[in-house]
Amino acid sequence: xxxxxxxxxxxxxxxxxxxxxxxxxxxxxxxxxxxxxxxxxxxxxxxxxxxxxxxxxxxxxxxxxxxxxxxxxxxxxxxxxxxxxxxxxxxxxxxxxxxxxxxxxxxxxxxxxxxxxxxxxxxxxxxxxxxxxxxxxxxxxxxxxxxxxxxxxxxxxxxxxxxxxxxxxxxxxxxxxxxxxxxxxxxxxxxxxxxxxxxxxxxxxxxxxx
Amino acid sequence: xxxxxxxxxxxxxxxxxxxxxxxxxxxxxxxxxxxxxxxxxxxxxxxxxxxxxxxxxxxxxxxxxxxxxxxxxxxxxxxxxxxxxxxxxxxxxxxxxxxxxxxxxxxxxxxxxxxxxxxxxxxxxxxxxxxxxxxxxxxxxxxxxxxxxxxxxxxxxxxxxxxxxxxxxxxxxxxxxxxxxxxxxxxxxxxxxxxxxxxxxxxxxxxxxxxxxxxxxxxxxxxxxxxxxxxxxxxxxxxxxxxxxxxxxxxxxxxxxxxxxxxxxxxxxxxxxxxxxxxxxxxxxxxxxxxxxxxxxxxxxxxxxxxxxxxxxxxxxxxxxxxxxxxxxxxxxxxxxxxxxxxxxxxxxxxxxxxxxxxxxxxxxxxxxxxxxxxxxxxxxxxxxxxxxxxxxxxxxxxxxxxxxxxxxxxxxxxxxxxxxxxxxxxxxxxxxxxxxxxxxxxxxxxxxxxxxxxxxxxxxxxxxxxxxxxxxxxxxxxxxxxxxxxxxxxxxxxxxxxxxxxxxxxxxxxxxxxxxxxxxxxxxxxxxxxxxxxxxxxxxxxxxxxxxxxxxxxxxxxxxxxxxxxxxxxxxxxxxxxxxxxxxxxxxxxxxxxxxxxxxxxxxxxxxxxxxxxxxxxxxxxxxxxxxxxxxxxxxxxxxxxxxxxxxxxxxxxxxxxxxxxxxxxxxxxxxxxxxxxxxxxxxxxxxxxxxxxxxxxxxxxxxxxxxxxxxxxx
Numbered sequence: 031x032x033x034x035x036x037x038x039x040x041x042x043x044x045x046x047x048x049x050x051x052x053x054x055x056x057x058x059x060x061x062x063x064x065x066x067x068x069x070x071x072x073x074x075x076x077x078x079x080x081x082x083x084x085x086x087x088x089x090x091x092x093x094x095x096x097x098x099x100x101x102x103x104x105x106x107x108x109x110x111x112x113x114x115x116x117x118x119x120x121x122x123x124x125x126x127x128x129x130x131x132x133x134x135x136x137x138x139x140x141x142x143x144x145x146x147x148x149x150x151x152x153x154x155x156x157x158x159x160x161x162x163x164x165x166x167x168x169x170x171x172x173x174x175x176x177x178x179x180x181x182x183x184x185x186x187x188x189x190x191x192x193x194x195x196x197x198x199x200x201x202x203x204x205x206x207x208x209x210x211x212x213x214x215x216x217x218x219x220x221x222x223x224x225x226x227x228x229x230x231x232x233x234x235x236x237x238x239x240x
Numbered sequence: 241x242x243x244x245x246x247x248x249x250x251x252x253x254x255x256x257x258x259x260x261x262x263x264x265x266x267x268x269x270x271x272x273x274x275x276x277x278x279x280x281x282x283x284x285x286x287x288x289x290x291x292x293x294x295x296x297x298x299x300x301x302x303x304x305x306x307x308x309x310x311x312x313x314x315x316x317x318x319x320x321x322x323x324x325x326x327x328x329x330x331x332x333x334x335x336x337x338x339x340x341x342x343x344x345x346x347x348x349x350x351x352x353x354x355x356x357x358x359x360x361x362x363x364x365x366x367x368x369x370x371x372x373x374x375x376x377x378x379x380x381x382x383x384x385x386x387x388x389x390x391x392x393x394x395x396x397x398x399x400x401x402x403x404x405x406x407x408x409x410x411x412x413x414x415x416x417x418x419x420x421x422x423x424x425x426x427x428x429x430x431x432x433x434x435x436x437x438x439x440x441x442x443x444x445x446x447x448x449x450x451x452x453x454x455x456x457x458x459x460x461x462x463x464x465x466x467x468x469x470x471x472x473x474x475x476x477x478x479x480x481x482x483x484x485x486x487x488x489x490x491x492x493x494x495x496x497x498x499x500x501x502x503x504x505x506x507x508x509x510x511x512x513x514x515x516x517x518x519x520x521x522x523x524x525x526x527x528x529x530x531x532x533x534x535x536x537x538x539x540x541x542x543x544x545x546x547x548x549x550x551x552x553x554x555x556x557x558x559x560x561x562x563x564x565x566x567x568x569x570x571x572x573x574x575x576x577x578x579x580x581x582x583x584x585x586x587x588x589x590x591x592x593x594x595x596x597x598x599x600x601x602x603x604x605x606x607x608x609x610x611x612x613x614x615x616x617x618x619x620x621x622x623x624x625x626x627x628x629x630x631x632x633x634x635x636x637x638x639x640x641x642x643x644x645x646x647x648x649x650x651x652x653x654x655x656x657x658x659x660x661x662x663x664x665x666x667x668x669x670x671x672x673x674x675x676x677x678x679x680x681x682x683x684x685x686x687x688x689x690x691x692x693x694x695x696x697x698x699x700x701x702x703x704x705x706x707x708x709x710x711x712x713x714x715x716x717x718x719x720x721x722x723x724x725x726x727x728x729x730x731x732x733x734x735x736x737x738x739x740x741x742x743x744x745x746x747x748x749x750x751x752x753x754x755x756x757x758x759x760x761x762x763x764x765x766x767x768x769x770x771x772x773x774x775x776x777x778x779x780x781x782x783x784x785x786x787x788x789x790x791x792x793x794x795x796x797x798x799x800x801x802x803x804x805x806x807x808x809x810x811x812x813x814x815x816x817x818x819x820x821x822x823x824x825x826x827x828x829x830x831x832x833x834x835x836x837x838x839x840x841x842x843x844x845x846x847x848x849x850x851x852x853x854x855x856x857x858x859x860x861x862x863x864x865x866x867x868x869x870x871x872x873x874x875x876x877x878x879x880x881x882x883x884x885x886x887x888x889x890x891x892x893x894x895x896x897x898x899x900x901x902x903x904x905x906x907x908x909x910x911x912x913x914x915x916x917x918x919x920x921x922x923x924x925x926x927x928x929x930x931x932x933x934x935x936x937x938x939x940x941x942x943x944x945x946x947x948x949x950x951x952x953x954x955x956x
Contacts, residue, residue: 103343110342114287119279120272122462124412125495125882132412160272169271177266180850184685185269186412186462192270211891218882220412220463221685222857224890226850 082150089150093118094162100149108152109133109144112159120160120189124218131217134190134197135159141197143216160189163196172196175234181226187219195231205235244804246737248841248910249698255764256698260846264690264709265460265683274460277432278492280418286315286338288481288491289345290474291352292500293327293334296361296563296875300325300334300354307351308337313344316484318477326359328535329565330876331500336477338489361563361875365507365532366403368558375530376559379540384552389524390515397515397524398589402581404923404940406533407866409503409570410885413462416492417475419482426453427479431471432492434464435721437680437714442471447479458682459712465858466569467503469721496880504868505570506533508541508577509939510557512585520595520603522586525553529581532560533567541578546655546812547586547607564870564877569723571858572656572916576923580940583652583924587931591637597651597928598625598634608655608812612909616812616838617653620901624651624814624836627899633818638935644824647831650817650928654920658839658913659809660729661720662799667696667738669746669792673781675700677738678710681719681731686915687847688727694843695732699739701763702780717795725913729807730798732843732911736806738796745792750783807910813837815856815921817929818894823951826944828930830860830894833922838901840912845900852898852918859922861888867941 083104091098091108093116100115109126112118112135121144122132128146135144136158163170172192175181182188191214198213199205205213210231219227249257268274300323309317317337321327327334335352339345362374390397411432418430426449431439439456443449461468474491482489493502510529516522531538537559544550590600598621605617625631630649639646665679677696683689689709697707710716720730746768747758754761754777756770769777778786798806818832835852842848865886869878879885898918923940930947931937936954938946 103341105343113279114281114342117281119275119281122276122278122412124414127495127881127883129882130412164271169267173267173270176270177262180263180266180846182263182266182269182685183850183854184412184463185265185274185460186276188269189272192272215889215891218412218887218889220410220465220858220887222854222893223850224857224888224893225853225896227890 090153093157102149104150106149107145108147108149111149118159118161122186131194132187132190134193136197141194160193171237172234175230179226179229181223181230183221183223191217191227199235246740246804256694257843261690261694263687264693276413276460276462277418277430278413280430282420282488285488285490286485287342287345288336288338288478288489289349290333291335291349292331295356295358296330297359298327298356301357302355304353305335308348311348311351313340314348316481318480329563331497333473336481338481338485363562363564363870363875364872365560365562366509368530371560374561376537378556378558380556382554386524386526386552386554389552395515396593398592399513400585400588401511402584403509404580406507406868407505407862408499408868409465409467411463414493414498415502417478418490419479420488421483425449428455430457432461433458434468434723436682436712437718438721440714446476456714461684464684465571499880499885500877501565503568504533504565506538506567507531514585514589516589520593520600522550522604525550527555530558530560532562534564535561536566537561539574541574543578543582545578545582546653547604548609549607563875571919575920579654579920580923584927587928613812620814620836624816628816628834637932639933644822646821646823646933648819648929648933650925650932652815652921652924654813656811656917657809658725658811660733660798660807661726663719663730663734664717665734665738665796666717667742667794669742671784671787673784676708676710677735678716679719680714680716681711682722684722687844688731690847691728691843692731692735695735696739700743701765725915728913729911733798733806734796738794742792742794745794749786753786809912811838811912811917813917815925817925819929821930821933826947828864828942832895834897835918836899837918838906839914840909841907848914849898851914853896855918856896856922857888857893858919860893863923863926864941
């Protein structure tokens with residue numbers, strides 16, 4: 031994280047079972063190789079393979095049109111980098127493993143679960159968070175449609191849903207109700223706001239087309 | 241209560257009450273600007289993590305936290321349960337620590353050396369025969385003479401086995417806090433809580449400081465559903481870590497912990513025998529039930545439900561202790577369970593009688609308690625039949641149409657109290673015309689802010705934007721916790737009174753300028769004017785300018801004992817589910833669900849409707865998908881995550897409709913809470929719809945595997 035004050039340190043052998051973070055760490059250290067096997071993979075990697083970590087390493091992210099420099103361990107997810115490093119907390123951490131969609135952001139305009147992307151892998155790509163959808167203080171039409179149709183209750187899933195809906199409309203500018211149900215199945219809400227979300231997407235689609 | 245100093249305006253004088261308003265915190269939520277406890281960042285803040293027990297029952301035999309203390313970035317380590325402690329459920333807290341980053345904290349937790357002696361455990365709560373000493377003494381209640389009643393000649397008797405498992409709250413924002421000490425005796429806590437005003441008191445005694453030295457803040461909470469009334473041990477440890485480290489600490493539960501330890505709704509299993517005369521008159525009930533919410537067992541669901549005036553009944557309930565953590569209140573505690581057990585039994589009996597279940601429930605509606613509910617149910621059943629086109633679509637049990645998709649309809653009734661909690665507020669009118677209402681309440685996403693805004697703006701004759709609503713801080717006049725559907729009654733009661741008091745103070749200052757007595761004035765349409773003489777008026781700003789330099793600060797108090805009650809409790813509701821069951825795959829799909837609901841006088845119809853939609857969707861979740869699955873061999877929860885702890889998605893809910901009962905009979909009771917009522921019936925309505933479609937009835941959740949097994953069993 032940006033506030034990390036420790037020097038890079040040697041990797042600790044995990045004492046517990048392999049966690050998701052370990053897995054992502056293994057996946058992330060060999061940036062260009064794509065091999066998912068941790069230290070063994072590093073040892074076996076070709077000389078051209080760039081190896082970073084496991085300690086903190088400089089990471090440059092392009093977020094909502096701004097360049098942000100962070101010092102992150104390679105295992106840090108894009109979600110945690112946004113939340114803990116840049117105080118962009120609209121994307122939420124809920125399931126933390128690519129199921130619930132509350133962490134949805136856009137990478138080069140396509141929706142992704144930020145909990146399942148490593149920050150170092152998001153370098154060089156255009157990251158758009160919910161905060162980036164408000165332009166010059168003006169809410170995105172999707173946000174307005176969410177308010178108009180009461181598509182939020184506790185609101186914790188809402189930012190992820192809004193981003194997912196914006197990305198969905200890029201692909202389906204004139205969606206049918208069936209497409210809405212299919213296309214937004216990757217975002218979960220516990221309070222049960224889906225009726226409002228359905229209406230909001232259709233209203234925003236109309237608004238954006240006109 | 242007409243004629244009282246504090247009352248609701250009559251229908252023809254309501255400008256905002258009962259009119260659809262946009263949720264006032266909607267823009268903050270939909271833009272991602274709303275800050276939840278999970279989002280709070282403080283200068284130098286550390287991250288807390290917890291070592292939890294992996295066993296359902298074990299004793300700690302060795303513990304060494306030195307390697308964690310020495311780990312990079314670690315600033316504080318606290319042993320919560322030491323060697324010799326007996327742990328009663330998986331996920332219980334052993335050690336908490338705080339470090340500079342989340343990653344460092346996770347690494348440090350994994351460095352802790354700990355050994356356990358695993359002990360025998362019990363987690364299989366559906367099998368009461370295996371419970372042994374884990375079963376508490378049964379609680380038995382007998383009314384009338386059920387044994388004799390079942391002997392009546394010609395009585396039609398139905399017997400069945402029904403049930404639903406333990407589910408978890410699965411709040412999207414997990415439980416947790418951020419604590420920052422401001423001096424050695426004082427701290428601020430950003431708590432994810434359903435009761436912002438009661439948080440200081442919960443921290444104070446264990447930490448040995450005055451509640452006056454603790455400020456709790458909760459502007460937004462990402463779900464509670466009954467599970468966030470306590471600061472919990474992890475909350476206390478967050479405060480202690482922050483003190484030890486001398487830095488703010490954020491400790492939010494990980495997703496697995498959230499599902500393991502932060503919320504369990506008790507299971508309810510049992511056999512019901514119920515009898516009625518051939519004309520459908522219910523006369524006798526006998527049930528033997530059991531259930532668990534974990535180590536503390538469970539309460540007794542109020543069956544027969546809601547027909548507790550059934551003349552002859554016996555119920556015996558056994559609470560079971562299981563090694564799965566502790567139960568927490570879950571929206572309408574004990575009611576969804578009671579509703580399923582009763583409404584499924586009644587539905588089976590109606591099928592055996594060859595009666596339409598709506599006719600059966602209508603016939604027996606007088607067995608509901610009190611004077612209000614019987615009439616409400618009869619009217620609601622009629623309305624529900626009409627809106628669902630029941631006469632056209634309902635068929636006797638078993639869809640005989642060809643093909644593998646079988647369609648069915650089911651109906652259920654429910655009731656809930658929903659009376660107001662006590663609370664206070666301040667309403668401030670400034671000489672410049674600005675108005676603020678402030679109270680230590682919280683908005684769980686139910687629309688509390690919006691309701692408060694509507695009430696105060698209506699009372700002062702202002703638009704919604706003319707009133708600033710300030711909640712979510714324990715420094716404000718205390719309001720009750722948000723549970724049991726008590727909030728809307730509580731906050732509308734206190735803020736209506738506070739706004740009337742403030743308005744009357746203003747009238748005193750303004751009356752001379754208008755050449756009238758204060759009680760001749762009214763505040764409407766942004767004006768203060770003489771009643772019946774609109775020509776004699778001042779704009780709101782002009783009127784407030786008469787205050788000179790001194791603002792009005794008026795108190796409002798909601799108390800159950802006060803005169804002029806603005807609210808009450810005891811609502812009735814009916815729901816109808818229309819489902820399709822694929823008898824080849826076992827998949828149940830919701831086609832439509834209808835809620836016909838009474839909740840007294842509705843302040844904010846749009847958020848009220850959202851409450852009903854949400855409750856129905858939560859009901860679909862627990863009817864078809866949700867279960868805390870605990871492995872009998874290891875005692876471990878198999879699905880402490882969101883890929884296998886299933887919730888409904890946007891495509892799983894069919895079409896939902898809500899109808900609110902209106903008119904003097906309903907509205908004269910004032911404001912009544914709505915959080916619980918509509919979440920009670922879905923389980924029974926969906927279960928009855930499935931039974932109607934395919935003639936068999938699995939327990940909840942009604943999974944494809946259970947459907948196929950039930951069909952196979954029925955075929956012999």
